[in-house]
Amino acid sequence: KNQVEQSPQSLIILEGKNCTLQCNYTVSPFSNLRWYKQDTGRGPVSLTIMTFSENTKSNGRYTATLDADTKQSSLHITASQLSDSASYICVVSQTSVRSGGYNKLIFGAGTRLAVHP
């Protein structure tokens, strides 16, 4: 079964601290892995996209890693800010041959991060 599992479910950290969020997946065929940030009441916003051959990708204070062999990914947030409080969603893209090759997204349930002053 195609699944994306994230841990922890929720996390509280103090402003300025670093944190790492985890993602494990069992999706095939794998196309790419994405991390999204979803603020409360808003739609998700893309942070990073990594293909099979990419091990790490950064976007400002966000750094994502991918180990395609173990099917694990992490999102590391450096020097957290209050505005980082949001849900972080790991999304694995599955190439859908049936529908002409579009990338079907399979979403994790997200990690809810709260950054406190």
Place this chain on the structure above:
Amino acid sequence: GAGVSQSPSNKVTEKGKDVELRCDPISGHTALYWYRQRLGQGLEFLIYFQGNSAPDKSGLPSDRFSAERTGESVSTLTIQRTQQEDSAVYLCASSLNPPPAGGTDTQYFGPGTRLTVL
């Protein structure tokens, strides 16, 4: 430029009524997607449009759910005879598919419509 917009932002309806949710994708985006997000859960895929056709409807949970897209732009998701289990946030996203050379098919999401069925 404008992002993906959805309307209404909130909809409260009584069980058994029909509802229509609207999505305006980013201009020029050929691909459009509908998702459902129940409280505290991940997004569930509902349907994918490429242009005006829907090559993948596999996520529609029942025949009470239908969607159409006209003019390769606006899409409407219709839920007939709503049930309390339909209460969720319905999110629309659009992307360029195929992506431009060297680019990605990043999906851009709208703010969602929060549907509450009483």
